[in-house]
Every structure is written in structure tokens, then in C-alpha cells.
Amino acid sequence: MTTPDPQPRAEEPAAVSAQQRLLDQLGGPKGMVYTAIPIVGFVVANALVALPIAIAIALAVAVALTGWRLLRGEPFTAAIGGLTGVAVAAGVAAWTGSAGGFFLIGIWASLAGALALLFSLVIRRPLTGVLWNLLHGGRHAWRRNRPALIGHDIATLTLTLLFAARFVVQRWLYDNEATGWLAFAKIAMGTPLLALALVVVVWAFRRSSEHLAPGR
Structure with missing residues (x-):
């Protein structure tokens, strides 16, 4: 007599789905890289050139990354959100000097x-x-x-x-x-x-x- 397969735990799909939605908001490993590149670019540039130029470099890198992400078909809000964050940070840096x-x-x-x-x-x-x-x-x-x-x-x-x-x-x-x-x-x-x-x-x-x- 064949033992019936145990019923799948009903709560698992909901939990996994919730987990996936949360992780998707982070952008995964690629999202971490996209976030880090403008920051690293800004810090390196600031060590070599004047602050306004470093700000411009960070913005240029962010714009280039945004274009790349859009070309790859990533969600518009995720791509623009990264650019917006860099733009706001750059604006504060320019304002504070x-x-x-x-x-x-x-x-x-x-x-x-x-x-x-x-x-x-x-x-x-x-x-x-x-x-x-x-x-x-x-x-x-x-x-x-x-x-x-x-x-x-x-x-x-x-x-x-x-x-x-x-x-x-x-x-x-x-x-x-x-x-x-x-x-x-x-x-x-x-x-x-x-x-x-x-x-x-x-x-x-x-x-x-x-x-x-x-x-x-």
C-alpha cells in the first residue's frame, strides 16, 4: 500500500512569496553593486579633485548606470530611484560644501x-x-x-x-x-x-x- 505524499505546508508559499517580495526590494546582489559604484566613484574622485568635480563625477556615474539598467529592461522605478538617491546626496554635499x-x-x-x-x-x-x-x-x-x-x-x-x-x-x-x-x-x-x-x-x-x- 502506497503511503500518500504528505500535504505541502500551506504557509510556506505565502512566506516564501513574502520573502521574495522583500528581497526584490533590495535589488539583490546587483542592487548592492549599483548602489556602491557611485559612492566609490565619489570618494575616489573627492580624494583626487575638487568637491564640485567629484559631485559631477558621481552624478555622471549614476546617470550612466541608470541608462544601463533601463537598457537591460530593469523596472523604471528601481533604476530612477537609484539616480534620485545619488542626486539628492550630491545636492546636500554641494549645499554643505x-x-x-x-x-x-x-x-x-x-x-x-x-x-x-x-x-x-x-x-x-x-x-x-x-x-x-x-x-x-x-x-x-x-x-x-x-x-x-x-x-x-x-x-x-x-x-x-x-x-x-x-x-x-x-x-x-x-x-x-x-x-x-x-x-x-x-x-x-x-x-x-x-x-x-x-x-x-x-x-x-x-x-x-x-x-x-x-x-x-
């Missing part, structure tokens, strides 16, 4: 992210749980399920610590005018660390699906 200004927006965005995540924990609505519920139709009483709530507390706290660490480290480097190390920290603490944090987020998503949406 400091190479460190190129990184200011990212530094303060990290602080804002950390505070928003921390606030969600304080009011007992961890943001990863809110996101999970939205991805599942917004109809689950996930905050009443202790295992799910604890999982999202851990995931949201992980993201909070990541954003807080980014702010503390990069702000200290900015204050010490260590532009080269600041560029390294921005790249190293960007996509690579966020990808690791998302492992915890996906774990929390699966934990919630197991307890609250087993039939999905």
Missing part, C-alpha cells in the same frame, strides 16, 4: 527608521507584524496570538538595532570627517546587513503563518 554631506540624508534616514520601529514596539504594534497582516488581507488578530507577537517583536527589534547601529556608526564617522570609512560603512551596513535582518523577518512571517493562516 562638505564631502561628508553626501551621506547626511542616509544618516538621518537611519535615525528616523530606528525611531519609527522603536515607536511601533512601544505601542505594541511591531511594524513587521503590521506588514505581515497587510500581506494576508489585514484580517488577522495577530496581536492576540502570543507566539506571533513575540516573533514580530524580535524581528522589529532586529531592524531597530540595525538602523540604530547605522546611525551611530555613520554619524561618528561623519563627525570625524572620515569620508572613506563613511563610504565603507554605508555600503557594508546597507544591503548585506539588511539581508541578514530579513532572515529574522521571514522567520517571524512564517511563525505568524503557522499560527494564524495555516490554510493559506
